[in-house]
Amino acid sequence: MADYDEYAAAVRQLSTRIREGGSGAAAEAERRRALSAGVDQLGQRLAAQEQRLDQLGAAAGLSPVVDAADRGPAADRAPGSGPASVAGRDIAATAGASAAGRDAAATVGASAAGRDAAATVGADGDADGDPAVALAQARRLVDEADRLGGRAEALARRPALLPTWSPTARAVAVYLGCAATGALAMLALVVANGSGLVDGVTLGALTCAGLPLISFVTGWLVLGRWGRPALAGADASRFAPLGFVICALLLPSTYCVVLLLVRFLG
Structure with a gap:
């Protein structure tokens, strides 16, 4: 009888662990899906930023400092080819270049690099830290790039002579x-x-x-x-x-x- 009780307790313990493991696996899968969706969203926003900067540079008659041939290899890289910290540096470069205003077209290359680097914050995680934290940092940088890009566009629509006047x-x-x-x-x-x-x-x-x-x-x-x-x-x-x-x-x-x-x- 004691052996049966021990066997039943072991079965219950094993069942509990199986349920916990299934729950953990589901939570992990959901977390990975959320991270993947966040990366995709950032990639779309960066692509929209790049397209808008292309339009602004063409409208202002500026030629991009970074040629298409120079940023081509970056666009061909597969996700996961670099650390998540690269995303922050490249997106920050985009924000800084957007703030300059007069060189708005030069941010096209940085935006493309930022988009590819943001994709490195993938669902598989980051060896150097929490991928969710890296993704949040990248999202903040993209928000800042949006703000600075809007400011640069507003400045580009104002003339050099008496800019605050009607x-x-x-x-x-x-x-x-x-x-x-x-x-x-x-x-x-x-x-x-x-x-x-x-x-x-x-x-x-x-x-x-x-x-x-x-x-x-x-x-x-x-x-x-x-x-x-x-x-x-x-x-x-x-x-x-x-x-x-x-x-x-x-x-x-x-x-x-x-x-x-x-x-x-x-």
Whole structure:
């Protein structure tokens, strides 16, 4: 009877261990599936980042620093070909390059390398640490790369000249500055006319037509060169009618004011 009790206890213990082992195996399988799904999701996000950076680089007219031939072998590597820490370094390189903004196209290669390195955080685990921790770190880096990429894109859509101003205010400021410069040139011509160096016909022609046209063309060129965002397709209007009105009205008005002052003071 004692032998039977011992046998029954051993059977129960073995059954318990079998159930525990089955439960552990199921939990491990579920953990591996979760890790694999996380890696796939990161790979998709990095692929989307790479595609968007390609588009931004092409729109800004920038050529990638890393050629396709240089990043080709990285794209052909199978998952598990490197340690999970490589994912963090490559994704961080992508984030840093995105923050630079002006070299956004250069992050294409880093993004491709990061995508392949992220795949190394596979379901088989990481010999140097917990793969779940490495995957979480990679996800944080990808989130940071998204944030910096959005910031770089926003900066690339702002012109170098008065970037925080609205397009209309920027155009008004540029045309007013050019018209003011033309007004100073007109005052110099008035002084030269009083000294007999410039005749009245030349002064009138420059004041009514020459200087306004020169001021308008100068403002139009300045807005085209420094008032245009790096990304093509963004708002780069030069407000030509507004600029022409400003330059055509300000200079002759200034000339009339100068004539009145000279007459009253004289």
